[in-house]
Amino acid sequence: MKKLRLFTPGPTMVPEDVMLEMARPMEHHRTGFYRDMYKEVHELLQYLFQTQASCPIFTGSGTSAMEGVIVGCCPPGHKALVVQNGKFSERWTKVCQTFGIDHTVLELDWGFGAKADHIRAAMDADEKIDTIIVVHSETSTTALSDVESIAKLSRERDALLLVDGITAVGAIPVKMDEWGVDTYVTGSQKALMLPPGLGLAAVNDRAWSRIDSGTMPTLYNDLKAYRKSLETWDAPYTPALTLVRGLLHVLRGIKERSLEAIWAETSMLAEGTRAAAEAMGLKVFATDTVDSVTAILMPESVDEGALRKTMRSKFGFQIAGGQGSLKGKIIRFSHMGYVDAFDTIGAIAALEMALTQQGYGMRIGAGVSAATAIFADKMK
Numbered sequence: 001m002k003k004l005r006l007f008t009p010g011p012t013m014v015p016e017d018v019m020l021e022m023a024r025p026m027e028h029h030r031t032g033f034y035r036d037m038y039k040e041v042h043e044l045l046q047y048l049f050q051t052q053a054s055c056p057i058f059t060g061s062g063t064s065a066m067e068g069v070i071v072g073c074c075p076p077g078h079k080a081l082v083v084q085n086g087k088f089s090e091r092w093t094k095v096c097q098t099f100g101i102d103h104t105v106l107e108l109d110w111g112f113g114a115k116a117d118h119i120r121a122a123m124d125a126d127e128k129i130d131t132i133i134v135v136h137s138e139t140s141t142t143a144l145s146d147v148e149s150i151a152k153l154s155r156e157r158d159a160l161l162l163v164d165g166i167t168a169v170g171a172i173p174v175k176m177d178e179w180g181v182d183t184y185v186t187g188s189q190k191a192l193m194l195p196p197g198l199g200l201a202a203v204n205d206r207a208w209s210r211i212d213s214g215t216m217p218t219l220y221n222d223l224k225a226y227r228k229s230l231e232t233w234d235a236p237y238t239p240a241l242t243l244v245r246g247l248l249h250v251l252r253g254i255k256e257r258s259l260e261a262i263w264a265e266t267s268m269l270a271e272g273t274r275a276a277a278e279a280m281g282l283k284v285f286a287t288d289t290v291d292s293v294t295a296i297l298m299p300e301s302v303d304e305g306a307l308r309k310t311m312r313s314k315f316g317f318q319i320a321g322g323q324g325s326l327k328g329k330i331i332r333f334s335h336m337g338y339v340d341a342f343d344t345i346g347a348i349a350a351l352e353m354a355l356t357q358q359g360y361g362m363r364i365g366a367g368v369s370a371a372t373a374i375f376a377d378k379m380k
């Protein structure tokens with residue numbers, strides 16, 4: 001059996017103690033067992049999102065929670081602005097189209113994050129916009145949006161701000177209440193180091209009053225049903241309680257370590273990886289780089305597909321390629337969850353080996369050396 005190290009930006013590696021926790025015998029969910037568990041999970045989710053808002057747990061991947069939030073917060077009579085700067089933000093436009101939500105799209109070049117100025121201009125041009133949909137960390141392009149200043153603008157304009165934080169929450173600073181974000185969403189298989197299957201949301205009172213103000217054609221992801229069951233620490237349909245059990249274990253660990261320590265480690269891994277890429281004569285793709293995942297441009301001479309195949313089948317490192325127009329052009333390394341400096345040094349070494357085998361000219365060890373110097377300094 002070969003060792004596989006997952007460096008994809010979701011799913012990410014699941015720690016052994018989390019897997020063991022989820023291997024325990026099944027329980028029933030309409031019981032004190034589930035209510036007590038959800039109560040504690042809820043308190044810890046509020047810590048994770050840095051909020052006092054309520055936190056429904058959707059059975060489904062991150063998309064289910066984001067769809068529920070968009071549909072709930074955009075009933076007829078409201079208009080959304082979707083900032084589209086990559087593959088995932090395109091999906092939120094698709095949700096608007098699917099449900100007939102009045103919306104307008106603000107397109108940004110890939111590799112750039114959303115900023116308050118972009119949104120201010122779009123809102124000045126269309127007074128009907130009262131809902132802003134932004135991806136905090138656009139995993140497909142590895143671009144970071146300035147959520148704090150966008151939230152400030154949304155307060156000034158009395159608009160709701162819905163943020164896809166799927167590769168932000170638990171990886172990079174997220175301060176929902178301090179910034180004034182109305183809904184944040186994440187999924188279990190990214191920074192939370194769990195298998196896929198949970199969509200996690202935080203929904204504040206401003207968002208709930210919008211949700212209550214209208215009716216939309218939705219059932220399974222209907223936030224109104226989630227809110228009702230939240231009152232008794234229950235779920236509207238059978239929850240994925242095995243995953244919730246794993247979630248409790250993970251969140252206790254995150255609280256114990258502290259978010260600040262996790263944010264600092266993610267940032268260090270990203271800095272080391274970016275420095276390694278440069279030392280190898282490669283270019284980091286994004287302009288507004290995010291720390292949860294790094295995209296590196298592949299030189300024309302390198303066969304990106306073959307490179308990733310070598311890294312996986314020969315060296316045991318699964319990394320991600322590009323999506324959409326970036327397919328074949330970039331490779332991506334995750335810095336989220338159960339991954340540390342030494343795993344990352346290994347991934348950089350594997351990249352150096354795969355590149356060298358393809359005839360790419362570089363001094364072997366250059367990337368490892370650059371990253372190691374940074375980790376040695378930060379881990380004093």
Ligand SMILES: *Cc1c(COP(=O)(O)O)cnc(C)c1O
Pocket residue numbers: 009010061062063064088135137138139140164165166167187196
């Ligand atoms: C992974 C991801 C999603 C999609 O989540 P699923 O869990 O696959 O539904 C959405 N947005 C971002 C930014 C992501 O990284």
